[in-house]
Amino acid sequence: MAARVIVIGAGVVGAATAWSLAREDASVVLLEAFERGHDRGSSHGGSRIFRHGYTEQDYVELSVRALQGWTHLERVSGRRLLDPTGALDHGDLAALTAIAEAQDAAELPYEWLTADEATSRWPGLRFEQHVLFSPGGGRLRAADAIEALLDAAAAAGADLRFGARVTDIAETGDGVTVTASDGVHTADAVVVAAGSWTPELLRPFLDARGVELPTVRVTEEQPAHFPLVAGPADSEAAWPSFVHHPTEDGVTGAYGLLTPGEGVKVGFHGVGPQVDPDHRDRTIDPDRLAGLQRYVADWVPGVDSTRPEGISCLYDSTPQEEFVLDRVGPVVIATGFSGHGFKFGPALGDVLARLALHGEPAAERFRLAVASPDA
Structure with missing residues:
Protein backbone atom coordinates (compact mmCIF):
# COMPACT_ATOMS: atom_id res chain seq x y z
CA MET A 1 0.00 0.00 0.00
CA ALA A 2 1.31 3.44 -0.87
CA ALA A 3 0.93 6.21 1.67
CA ARG A 4 2.25 9.69 1.73
CA VAL A 5 3.53 9.34 5.28
CA ILE A 6 4.18 6.31 7.49
CA VAL A 7 4.34 6.80 11.26
CA ILE A 8 6.13 4.17 13.34
CA GLY A 9 4.95 3.93 16.94
CA ALA A 10 1.53 4.49 18.55
CA GLY A 11 2.65 6.02 21.82
CA VAL A 12 1.78 9.62 22.55
CA VAL A 13 4.19 11.09 19.99
CA GLY A 14 3.31 8.74 17.16
CA ALA A 15 -0.42 8.95 17.81
CA ALA A 16 -0.28 12.75 17.93
CA THR A 17 1.74 12.85 14.71
CA ALA A 18 -0.74 10.61 12.91
CA TRP A 19 -3.56 12.90 14.04
CA SER A 20 -1.72 16.03 12.88
CA LEU A 21 -0.88 14.49 9.50
CA ALA A 22 -4.43 13.26 8.92
CA ARG A 23 -5.82 16.69 9.77
CA GLU A 24 -3.67 18.06 6.93
CA ASP A 25 -5.34 15.55 4.58
CA ALA A 26 -2.20 13.46 4.27
CA SER A 27 -2.54 9.75 3.61
CA VAL A 28 -1.23 8.17 6.81
CA VAL A 29 -0.40 4.62 7.89
CA LEU A 30 0.53 4.18 11.56
CA LEU A 31 2.47 1.01 12.37
CA GLU A 32 2.69 -0.20 15.99
CA ALA A 33 4.69 -3.28 16.95
CA PHE A 34 2.43 -4.24 19.85
CA GLU A 35 -1.27 -4.26 20.65
CA ARG A 36 -3.24 -1.07 21.11
CA GLY A 37 -2.71 0.48 24.54
CA HIS A 38 0.21 -1.82 25.43
CA ASP A 39 2.35 -1.26 28.53
CA ARG A 40 5.83 -2.11 27.18
CA GLY A 41 7.00 1.43 26.44
CA SER A 42 6.81 4.93 27.88
CA SER A 43 3.22 6.07 27.25
CA HIS A 44 1.16 3.64 29.33
CA GLY A 45 -0.48 4.31 32.68
CA GLY A 46 -3.23 6.46 34.09
CA SER A 47 -1.56 9.83 34.60
CA ARG A 48 1.21 12.20 33.54
CA ILE A 49 2.23 15.64 34.75
CA PHE A 50 1.33 18.68 32.67
CA ARG A 51 3.40 21.74 33.50
CA HIS A 52 4.90 24.89 32.05
CA GLY A 53 7.74 24.73 34.58
CA TYR A 54 10.83 24.83 32.38
CA THR A 55 13.83 27.13 32.46
CA GLU A 56 14.24 27.11 28.65
CA GLN A 57 11.95 29.30 26.56
CA ASP A 58 11.65 26.74 23.75
CA TYR A 59 10.11 24.22 26.13
CA VAL A 60 7.80 26.76 27.74
CA GLU A 61 6.52 27.82 24.32
CA LEU A 62 6.09 24.17 23.33
CA SER A 63 4.08 23.55 26.51
CA VAL A 64 1.75 26.45 25.69
CA ARG A 65 1.26 25.04 22.21
CA ALA A 66 0.62 21.59 23.71
CA LEU A 67 -2.03 22.99 26.05
CA GLN A 68 -3.88 24.38 23.05
CA GLY A 69 -3.64 20.95 21.41
CA TRP A 70 -4.94 19.06 24.46
CA THR A 71 -7.83 21.52 24.76
CA HIS A 72 -8.69 21.03 21.11
CA LEU A 73 -8.51 17.25 21.49
CA GLU A 74 -10.90 17.41 24.44
CA ARG A 75 -13.41 19.23 22.23
CA VAL A 76 -12.95 16.80 19.34
CA SER A 77 -13.12 13.67 21.48
CA GLY A 78 -15.69 14.75 24.04
CA ARG A 79 -13.35 13.36 26.73
CA ARG A 80 -11.85 15.11 29.70
CA LEU A 81 -8.09 14.70 29.38
CA LEU A 82 -6.47 17.43 31.48
CA ASP A 83 -7.33 18.07 35.13
CA PRO A 84 -6.26 21.60 36.15
CA THR A 85 -4.75 20.74 39.53
CA GLY A 86 -1.93 23.26 39.24
CA GLY A 136 -1.71 26.38 34.52
CA GLY A 137 -0.25 22.99 35.36
CA GLY A 138 -2.13 19.83 36.10
CA ARG A 139 -2.61 16.14 35.42
CA LEU A 140 -3.10 14.45 32.06
CA ARG A 141 -5.25 11.32 31.95
CA ALA A 142 -2.59 9.46 30.00
CA ALA A 143 -4.37 6.30 28.87
CA ASP A 144 -7.46 8.30 27.89
CA ALA A 145 -5.26 10.78 26.03
CA ILE A 146 -3.66 8.03 23.93
CA GLU A 147 -7.05 6.59 23.05
CA ALA A 148 -8.40 10.02 22.14
CA LEU A 149 -5.41 10.70 19.87
CA LEU A 150 -5.74 7.34 18.12
CA ASP A 151 -9.50 7.73 17.69
CA ALA A 152 -9.07 11.26 16.34
CA ALA A 153 -6.39 10.12 13.91
CA ALA A 154 -8.58 7.29 12.65
CA ALA A 155 -11.60 9.57 12.33
CA ALA A 156 -9.48 11.95 10.22
CA GLY A 157 -8.52 9.09 7.90
CA ALA A 158 -5.35 7.52 9.33
CA ASP A 159 -4.93 3.75 8.87
CA LEU A 160 -3.94 2.34 12.28
CA ARG A 161 -2.18 -1.04 12.25
CA PHE A 162 -1.26 -2.86 15.46
CA GLY A 163 0.97 -5.90 15.74
CA ALA A 164 2.97 -4.55 12.79
CA ARG A 165 6.62 -4.54 13.85
CA VAL A 166 9.00 -2.63 11.58
CA THR A 167 12.27 -4.39 10.74
CA ASP A 168 13.78 -2.17 8.04
CA ILE A 169 13.70 1.38 6.72
CA ALA A 170 15.23 2.04 3.31
CA GLU A 171 15.41 5.09 1.09
CA THR A 172 14.06 4.38 -2.40
CA GLY A 173 14.25 7.08 -5.03
CA ASP A 174 12.27 10.05 -3.81
CA GLY A 175 10.66 8.15 -0.96
CA VAL A 176 11.05 5.41 1.59
CA THR A 177 10.22 1.72 1.94
CA VAL A 178 9.32 0.34 5.35
CA THR A 179 9.34 -3.41 5.91
CA ALA A 180 7.08 -4.59 8.72
CA SER A 181 5.58 -7.85 9.92
CA ASP A 182 2.37 -7.03 8.04
CA GLY A 183 4.09 -6.35 4.74
CA VAL A 184 6.05 -3.70 2.83
CA HIS A 185 4.89 -0.09 2.84
CA THR A 186 6.06 2.76 0.64
CA ALA A 187 5.66 6.48 1.24
CA ASP A 188 7.10 9.90 0.60
CA ALA A 189 8.30 10.11 4.20
CA VAL A 190 8.36 8.16 7.45
CA VAL A 191 8.21 9.47 11.01
CA VAL A 192 10.05 7.21 13.44
CA ALA A 193 8.48 7.75 16.87
CA ALA A 194 9.04 4.29 18.32
CA GLY A 195 10.18 5.41 21.75
CA SER A 196 12.97 3.28 23.21
CA TRP A 197 13.14 1.24 19.98
CA THR A 198 13.90 4.28 17.81
CA PRO A 199 17.73 4.41 18.05
CA GLU A 200 18.28 0.79 17.00
CA LEU A 201 15.61 0.99 14.31
CA LEU A 202 17.25 4.06 12.80
CA ARG A 203 20.88 2.99 13.13
CA PRO A 204 21.30 1.17 9.77
CA PHE A 205 19.68 4.01 7.83
CA LEU A 206 21.67 6.72 9.61
CA ASP A 207 24.95 4.81 9.37
CA ALA A 208 24.48 4.55 5.61
CA ARG A 209 24.01 8.30 5.54
CA GLY A 210 26.99 9.00 7.83
CA VAL A 211 24.70 10.64 10.37
CA GLU A 212 24.98 10.17 14.13
CA LEU A 213 22.28 10.46 16.73
CA PRO A 214 23.26 11.85 20.09
CA THR A 215 23.73 9.04 22.58
CA VAL A 216 20.29 7.81 23.63
CA THR A 318 19.85 12.12 25.57
CA PRO A 319 22.79 13.43 27.66
CA GLN A 320 21.20 16.84 28.20
CA GLU A 321 17.63 15.48 28.20
CA GLU A 322 16.94 17.34 24.96
CA PHE A 323 14.43 16.11 22.41
CA VAL A 324 15.65 15.23 18.91
CA LEU A 325 13.18 16.35 16.23
CA ASP A 326 14.80 16.44 12.81
CA ARG A 327 14.73 15.07 9.28
CA VAL A 328 17.34 13.12 7.31
CA GLY A 329 16.24 12.58 3.72
CA PRO A 330 12.74 11.06 3.84
CA VAL A 331 13.10 10.01 7.49
CA VAL A 332 11.81 12.18 10.33
CA ILE A 333 13.40 11.41 13.70
CA ALA A 334 11.63 11.70 17.04
CA THR A 335 13.62 10.51 20.04
CA GLY A 336 15.17 11.47 23.37
CA PHE A 337 12.00 12.38 25.23
CA SER A 338 13.81 11.65 28.48
CA GLY A 339 10.78 10.98 30.63
CA HIS A 340 9.27 14.43 30.18
CA GLY A 341 7.82 14.32 26.69
CA PHE A 342 4.25 13.14 27.24
CA LYS A 343 2.86 16.55 28.16
CA PHE A 344 3.98 17.95 24.79
CA GLY A 345 2.16 15.32 22.70
CA PRO A 346 -0.05 17.44 20.42
CA ALA A 347 2.67 20.05 19.91
CA LEU A 348 5.24 17.40 19.02
CA GLY A 349 2.76 15.89 16.58
CA ASP A 350 2.42 19.22 14.82
CA VAL A 351 6.20 19.76 14.66
CA LEU A 352 6.81 16.29 13.23
CA ALA A 353 3.94 16.54 10.74
CA ARG A 354 5.35 19.78 9.39
CA LEU A 355 8.79 18.21 9.09
CA ALA A 356 7.30 15.28 7.17
CA LEU A 357 5.01 17.23 4.87
CA HIS A 358 6.82 20.51 4.35
CA GLY A 359 10.37 20.07 5.63
CA GLU A 360 9.67 22.82 8.12
CA PRO A 361 12.44 22.56 10.72
CA ALA A 362 11.90 22.30 14.45
CA ALA A 363 13.38 24.85 16.83
CA GLU A 364 17.17 24.87 16.63
CA ARG A 365 17.50 23.29 20.09
CA PHE A 366 15.99 20.04 18.77
CA ARG A 367 18.07 19.57 15.62
CA LEU A 368 20.73 16.93 15.09
CA ALA A 369 23.38 19.51 14.27
CA VAL A 370 22.93 21.03 17.72
CA ALA A 371 22.57 17.79 19.70
CA SER A 372 26.21 16.66 19.62
CA PRO A 373 26.64 12.88 19.96
CA ASP A 374 28.99 13.38 22.89
CA ALA A 375 27.28 16.34 24.55
Whole structure:
Protein backbone atom coordinates (compact mmCIF):
# COMPACT_ATOMS: atom_id res chain seq x y z
CA MET A 1 0.00 0.00 0.00
CA ALA A 2 1.31 3.44 -0.87
CA ALA A 3 0.93 6.21 1.67
CA ARG A 4 2.25 9.69 1.73
CA VAL A 5 3.53 9.34 5.28
CA ILE A 6 4.18 6.31 7.49
CA VAL A 7 4.34 6.80 11.26
CA ILE A 8 6.13 4.17 13.34
CA GLY A 9 4.95 3.93 16.94
CA ALA A 10 1.53 4.49 18.55
CA GLY A 11 2.65 6.02 21.82
CA VAL A 12 1.78 9.62 22.55
CA VAL A 13 4.19 11.09 19.99
CA GLY A 14 3.31 8.74 17.16
CA ALA A 15 -0.42 8.95 17.81
CA ALA A 16 -0.28 12.75 17.93
CA THR A 17 1.74 12.85 14.71
CA ALA A 18 -0.74 10.61 12.91
CA TRP A 19 -3.56 12.90 14.04
CA SER A 20 -1.72 16.03 12.88
CA LEU A 21 -0.88 14.49 9.50
CA ALA A 22 -4.43 13.26 8.92
CA ARG A 23 -5.82 16.69 9.77
CA GLU A 24 -3.67 18.06 6.93
CA ASP A 25 -5.34 15.55 4.58
CA ALA A 26 -2.20 13.46 4.27
CA SER A 27 -2.54 9.75 3.61
CA VAL A 28 -1.23 8.17 6.81
CA VAL A 29 -0.40 4.62 7.89
CA LEU A 30 0.53 4.18 11.56
CA LEU A 31 2.47 1.01 12.37
CA GLU A 32 2.69 -0.20 15.99
CA ALA A 33 4.69 -3.28 16.95
CA PHE A 34 2.43 -4.24 19.85
CA GLU A 35 -1.27 -4.26 20.65
CA ARG A 36 -3.24 -1.07 21.11
CA GLY A 37 -2.71 0.48 24.54
CA HIS A 38 0.21 -1.82 25.43
CA ASP A 39 2.35 -1.26 28.53
CA ARG A 40 5.83 -2.11 27.18
CA GLY A 41 7.00 1.43 26.44
CA SER A 42 6.81 4.93 27.88
CA SER A 43 3.22 6.07 27.25
CA HIS A 44 1.16 3.64 29.33
CA GLY A 45 -0.48 4.31 32.68
CA GLY A 46 -3.23 6.46 34.09
CA SER A 47 -1.56 9.83 34.60
CA ARG A 48 1.21 12.20 33.54
CA ILE A 49 2.23 15.64 34.75
CA PHE A 50 1.33 18.68 32.67
CA ARG A 51 3.40 21.74 33.50
CA HIS A 52 4.90 24.89 32.05
CA GLY A 53 7.74 24.73 34.58
CA TYR A 54 10.83 24.83 32.38
CA THR A 55 13.83 27.13 32.46
CA GLU A 56 14.24 27.11 28.65
CA GLN A 57 11.95 29.30 26.56
CA ASP A 58 11.65 26.74 23.75
CA TYR A 59 10.11 24.22 26.13
CA VAL A 60 7.80 26.76 27.74
CA GLU A 61 6.52 27.82 24.32
CA LEU A 62 6.09 24.17 23.33
CA SER A 63 4.08 23.55 26.51
CA VAL A 64 1.75 26.45 25.69
CA ARG A 65 1.26 25.04 22.21
CA ALA A 66 0.62 21.59 23.71
CA LEU A 67 -2.03 22.99 26.05
CA GLN A 68 -3.88 24.38 23.05
CA GLY A 69 -3.64 20.95 21.41
CA TRP A 70 -4.94 19.06 24.46
CA THR A 71 -7.83 21.52 24.76
CA HIS A 72 -8.69 21.03 21.11
CA LEU A 73 -8.51 17.25 21.49
CA GLU A 74 -10.90 17.41 24.44
CA ARG A 75 -13.41 19.23 22.23
CA VAL A 76 -12.95 16.80 19.34
CA SER A 77 -13.12 13.67 21.48
CA GLY A 78 -15.69 14.75 24.04
CA ARG A 79 -13.35 13.36 26.73
CA ARG A 80 -11.85 15.11 29.70
CA LEU A 81 -8.09 14.70 29.38
CA LEU A 82 -6.47 17.43 31.48
CA ASP A 83 -7.33 18.07 35.13
CA PRO A 84 -6.26 21.60 36.15
CA THR A 85 -4.75 20.74 39.53
CA GLY A 86 -1.93 23.26 39.24
CA ALA A 87 1.76 22.38 39.47
CA LEU A 88 4.30 22.92 42.24
CA ASP A 89 8.06 23.30 42.01
CA HIS A 90 10.14 23.28 45.17
CA GLY A 91 13.72 22.62 46.21
CA ASP A 92 16.61 24.37 44.45
CA LEU A 93 15.84 28.11 44.52
CA ALA A 94 17.99 28.84 41.45
CA ALA A 95 15.91 26.42 39.39
CA LEU A 96 12.65 27.92 40.67
CA THR A 97 13.82 31.44 39.88
CA ALA A 98 14.77 30.46 36.33
CA ILE A 99 11.36 28.82 35.86
CA ALA A 100 9.63 31.98 37.08
CA GLU A 101 11.66 34.11 34.67
CA ALA A 102 10.77 31.84 31.74
CA GLN A 103 7.09 32.00 32.68
CA ASP A 104 7.33 35.80 32.93
CA ALA A 105 8.61 35.87 29.35
CA ALA A 106 5.64 33.75 28.25
CA GLU A 107 3.19 35.83 30.34
CA LEU A 108 2.14 32.77 32.33
CA PRO A 109 0.82 33.20 35.88
CA TYR A 110 2.55 31.80 38.97
CA GLU A 111 2.69 32.42 42.70
CA TRP A 112 5.56 32.37 45.19
CA LEU A 113 4.79 30.77 48.55
CA THR A 114 6.77 30.21 51.71
CA ALA A 115 7.20 26.66 52.95
CA ASP A 116 4.64 27.28 55.69
CA GLU A 117 2.11 28.72 53.25
CA ALA A 118 2.53 25.78 50.89
CA THR A 119 2.25 23.23 53.70
CA SER A 120 -0.97 24.85 54.87
CA ARG A 121 -2.44 24.63 51.38
CA TRP A 122 -1.11 21.16 50.49
CA PRO A 123 -0.64 19.20 53.73
CA GLY A 124 0.17 15.99 51.88
CA LEU A 125 3.61 17.38 51.01
CA ARG A 126 6.51 18.76 53.04
CA PHE A 127 8.51 21.81 52.05
CA GLU A 128 11.65 23.42 53.45
CA GLN A 129 12.19 26.32 51.08
CA HIS A 130 10.18 28.60 48.86
CA VAL A 131 7.59 27.05 46.56
CA LEU A 132 6.53 28.12 43.07
CA PHE A 133 2.91 27.37 42.22
CA SER A 134 1.79 27.48 38.58
CA PRO A 135 -2.01 27.33 38.21
CA GLY A 136 -1.71 26.38 34.52
CA GLY A 137 -0.25 22.99 35.36
CA GLY A 138 -2.13 19.83 36.10
CA ARG A 139 -2.61 16.14 35.42
CA LEU A 140 -3.10 14.45 32.06
CA ARG A 141 -5.25 11.32 31.95
CA ALA A 142 -2.59 9.46 30.00
CA ALA A 143 -4.37 6.30 28.87
CA ASP A 144 -7.46 8.30 27.89
CA ALA A 145 -5.26 10.78 26.03
CA ILE A 146 -3.66 8.03 23.93
CA GLU A 147 -7.05 6.59 23.05
CA ALA A 148 -8.40 10.02 22.14
CA LEU A 149 -5.41 10.70 19.87
CA LEU A 150 -5.74 7.34 18.12
CA ASP A 151 -9.50 7.73 17.69
CA ALA A 152 -9.07 11.26 16.34
CA ALA A 153 -6.39 10.12 13.91
CA ALA A 154 -8.58 7.29 12.65
CA ALA A 155 -11.60 9.57 12.33
CA ALA A 156 -9.48 11.95 10.22
CA GLY A 157 -8.52 9.09 7.90
CA ALA A 158 -5.35 7.52 9.33
CA ASP A 159 -4.93 3.75 8.87
CA LEU A 160 -3.94 2.34 12.28
CA ARG A 161 -2.18 -1.04 12.25
CA PHE A 162 -1.26 -2.86 15.46
CA GLY A 163 0.97 -5.90 15.74
CA ALA A 164 2.97 -4.55 12.79
CA ARG A 165 6.62 -4.54 13.85
CA VAL A 166 9.00 -2.63 11.58
CA THR A 167 12.27 -4.39 10.74
CA ASP A 168 13.78 -2.17 8.04
CA ILE A 169 13.70 1.38 6.72
CA ALA A 170 15.23 2.04 3.31
CA GLU A 171 15.41 5.09 1.09
CA THR A 172 14.06 4.38 -2.40
CA GLY A 173 14.25 7.08 -5.03
CA ASP A 174 12.27 10.05 -3.81
CA GLY A 175 10.66 8.15 -0.96
CA VAL A 176 11.05 5.41 1.59
CA THR A 177 10.22 1.72 1.94
CA VAL A 178 9.32 0.34 5.35
CA THR A 179 9.34 -3.41 5.91
CA ALA A 180 7.08 -4.59 8.72
CA SER A 181 5.58 -7.85 9.92
CA ASP A 182 2.37 -7.03 8.04
CA GLY A 183 4.09 -6.35 4.74
CA VAL A 184 6.05 -3.70 2.83
CA HIS A 185 4.89 -0.09 2.84
CA THR A 186 6.06 2.76 0.64
CA ALA A 187 5.66 6.48 1.24
CA ASP A 188 7.10 9.90 0.60
CA ALA A 189 8.30 10.11 4.20
CA VAL A 190 8.36 8.16 7.45
CA VAL A 191 8.21 9.47 11.01
CA VAL A 192 10.05 7.21 13.44
CA ALA A 193 8.48 7.75 16.87
CA ALA A 194 9.04 4.29 18.32
CA GLY A 195 10.18 5.41 21.75
CA SER A 196 12.97 3.28 23.21
CA TRP A 197 13.14 1.24 19.98
CA THR A 198 13.90 4.28 17.81
CA PRO A 199 17.73 4.41 18.05
CA GLU A 200 18.28 0.79 17.00
CA LEU A 201 15.61 0.99 14.31
CA LEU A 202 17.25 4.06 12.80
CA ARG A 203 20.88 2.99 13.13
CA PRO A 204 21.30 1.17 9.77
CA PHE A 205 19.68 4.01 7.83
CA LEU A 206 21.67 6.72 9.61
CA ASP A 207 24.95 4.81 9.37
CA ALA A 208 24.48 4.55 5.61
CA ARG A 209 24.01 8.30 5.54
CA GLY A 210 26.99 9.00 7.83
CA VAL A 211 24.70 10.64 10.37
CA GLU A 212 24.98 10.17 14.13
CA LEU A 213 22.28 10.46 16.73
CA PRO A 214 23.26 11.85 20.09
CA THR A 215 23.73 9.04 22.58
CA VAL A 216 20.29 7.81 23.63
CA ARG A 217 20.26 5.77 26.83
CA VAL A 218 17.29 3.46 27.32
CA THR A 219 16.67 2.98 31.03
CA GLU A 220 14.09 1.19 33.12
CA GLU A 221 12.58 3.57 35.65
CA GLN A 222 10.67 2.52 38.73
CA PRO A 223 8.16 4.99 40.18
CA ALA A 224 5.41 3.71 42.46
CA HIS A 225 1.89 4.49 43.58
CA PHE A 226 1.33 5.10 47.29
CA PRO A 227 -2.13 5.04 48.90
CA LEU A 228 -3.52 8.13 50.60
CA VAL A 229 -3.78 8.20 54.37
CA ALA A 230 -6.86 9.51 56.16
CA GLY A 231 -6.59 13.18 56.97
CA PRO A 232 -6.56 16.62 55.33
CA ALA A 233 -4.80 15.33 52.21
CA ASP A 234 -7.08 12.40 51.40
CA SER A 235 -9.06 14.23 48.71
CA GLU A 236 -8.21 14.61 45.04
CA ALA A 237 -8.27 18.40 45.34
CA ALA A 238 -5.36 18.30 47.79
CA TRP A 239 -2.87 17.04 45.20
CA PRO A 240 -1.30 19.22 42.53
CA SER A 241 1.42 17.74 40.39
CA PHE A 242 4.84 18.44 41.89
CA VAL A 243 8.54 18.48 41.08
CA HIS A 244 11.18 18.50 43.80
CA HIS A 245 14.38 19.93 42.31
CA PRO A 246 17.68 18.55 43.64
CA THR A 247 19.50 20.71 46.18
CA GLU A 248 23.17 20.99 47.10
CA ASP A 249 22.56 19.44 50.51
CA GLY A 250 21.82 16.10 48.90
CA VAL A 251 18.05 16.09 48.43
CA THR A 252 17.27 13.78 45.53
CA GLY A 253 15.11 15.24 42.79
CA ALA A 254 11.68 13.65 42.48
CA TYR A 255 8.26 14.16 40.93
CA GLY A 256 4.73 13.12 41.70
CA LEU A 257 1.01 13.47 41.13
CA LEU A 258 -2.21 11.81 42.11
CA THR A 259 -3.54 9.04 39.86
CA PRO A 260 -7.24 8.78 40.79
CA GLY A 261 -8.08 5.31 42.04
CA GLU A 262 -4.43 4.26 42.32
CA GLY A 263 -2.83 6.67 44.78
CA VAL A 264 -0.06 9.24 44.50
CA LYS A 265 2.60 8.36 41.95
CA VAL A 266 6.09 9.35 43.06
CA GLY A 267 9.35 8.68 41.26
CA PHE A 268 12.98 9.66 40.90
CA HIS A 269 13.83 11.12 37.50
CA GLY A 270 16.10 9.23 35.13
CA VAL A 271 18.07 7.13 37.64
CA GLY A 272 17.31 3.61 36.39
CA PRO A 273 19.67 1.04 34.85
CA GLN A 274 20.26 0.82 31.12
CA VAL A 275 18.24 -1.96 29.46
CA ASP A 276 17.37 -3.51 26.13
CA PRO A 277 13.66 -2.68 25.63
CA ASP A 278 13.00 -6.13 24.18
CA HIS A 279 14.72 -8.00 27.02
CA ARG A 280 13.79 -6.55 30.38
CA ASP A 281 12.10 -8.59 33.06
CA ARG A 282 10.23 -5.64 34.64
CA THR A 283 10.83 -7.04 38.12
CA ILE A 284 10.63 -4.32 40.76
CA ASP A 285 14.04 -3.85 42.41
CA PRO A 286 13.48 -3.92 46.19
CA ASP A 287 16.55 -1.78 46.95
CA ARG A 288 15.48 0.96 44.55
CA LEU A 289 11.93 0.76 45.88
CA ALA A 290 13.20 1.08 49.46
CA GLY A 291 15.08 4.24 48.52
CA LEU A 292 11.92 5.71 47.04
CA GLN A 293 9.98 4.76 50.18
CA ARG A 294 12.50 6.61 52.34
CA TYR A 295 12.06 9.71 50.22
CA VAL A 296 8.27 9.45 50.37
CA ALA A 297 8.28 8.93 54.15
CA ASP A 298 10.27 12.15 54.54
CA TRP A 299 8.66 14.42 51.94
CA VAL A 300 5.16 13.09 51.17
CA PRO A 301 3.42 12.66 54.55
CA GLY A 302 -0.03 12.42 52.99
CA VAL A 303 0.54 8.86 51.74
CA ASP A 304 1.42 5.52 53.29
CA SER A 305 5.06 4.96 52.34
CA THR A 306 4.91 1.33 53.51
CA ARG A 307 2.47 0.19 50.81
CA PRO A 308 3.99 0.98 47.42
CA GLU A 309 2.83 -0.48 44.12
CA GLY A 310 5.89 -0.39 41.87
CA ILE A 311 5.69 0.52 38.18
CA SER A 312 8.12 -0.33 35.39
CA CYS A 313 8.52 2.10 32.50
CA LEU A 314 11.13 3.13 29.95
CA TYR A 315 13.01 6.37 29.37
CA ASP A 316 14.89 7.19 26.16
CA SER A 317 17.26 9.94 27.27
CA THR A 318 19.85 12.12 25.57
CA PRO A 319 22.79 13.43 27.66
CA GLN A 320 21.20 16.84 28.20
CA GLU A 321 17.63 15.48 28.20
CA GLU A 322 16.94 17.34 24.96
CA PHE A 323 14.43 16.11 22.41
CA VAL A 324 15.65 15.23 18.91
CA LEU A 325 13.18 16.35 16.23
CA ASP A 326 14.80 16.44 12.81
CA ARG A 327 14.73 15.07 9.28
CA VAL A 328 17.34 13.12 7.31
CA GLY A 329 16.24 12.58 3.72
CA PRO A 330 12.74 11.06 3.84
CA VAL A 331 13.10 10.01 7.49
CA VAL A 332 11.81 12.18 10.33
CA ILE A 333 13.40 11.41 13.70
CA ALA A 334 11.63 11.70 17.04
CA THR A 335 13.62 10.51 20.04
CA GLY A 336 15.17 11.47 23.37
CA PHE A 337 12.00 12.38 25.23
CA SER A 338 13.81 11.65 28.48
CA GLY A 339 10.78 10.98 30.63
CA HIS A 340 9.27 14.43 30.18
CA GLY A 341 7.82 14.32 26.69
CA PHE A 342 4.25 13.14 27.24
CA LYS A 343 2.86 16.55 28.16
CA PHE A 344 3.98 17.95 24.79
CA GLY A 345 2.16 15.32 22.70
CA PRO A 346 -0.05 17.44 20.42
CA ALA A 347 2.67 20.05 19.91
CA LEU A 348 5.24 17.40 19.02
CA GLY A 349 2.76 15.89 16.58
CA ASP A 350 2.42 19.22 14.82
CA VAL A 351 6.20 19.76 14.66
CA LEU A 352 6.81 16.29 13.23
CA ALA A 353 3.94 16.54 10.74
CA ARG A 354 5.35 19.78 9.39
CA LEU A 355 8.79 18.21 9.09
CA ALA A 356 7.30 15.28 7.17
CA LEU A 357 5.01 17.23 4.87
CA HIS A 358 6.82 20.51 4.35
CA GLY A 359 10.37 20.07 5.63
CA GLU A 360 9.67 22.82 8.12
CA PRO A 361 12.44 22.56 10.72
CA ALA A 362 11.90 22.30 14.45
CA ALA A 363 13.38 24.85 16.83
CA GLU A 364 17.17 24.87 16.63
CA ARG A 365 17.50 23.29 20.09
CA PHE A 366 15.99 20.04 18.77
CA ARG A 367 18.07 19.57 15.62
CA LEU A 368 20.73 16.93 15.09
CA ALA A 369 23.38 19.51 14.27
CA VAL A 370 22.93 21.03 17.72
CA ALA A 371 22.57 17.79 19.70
CA SER A 372 26.21 16.66 19.62
CA PRO A 373 26.64 12.88 19.96
CA ASP A 374 28.99 13.38 22.89
CA ALA A 375 27.28 16.34 24.55
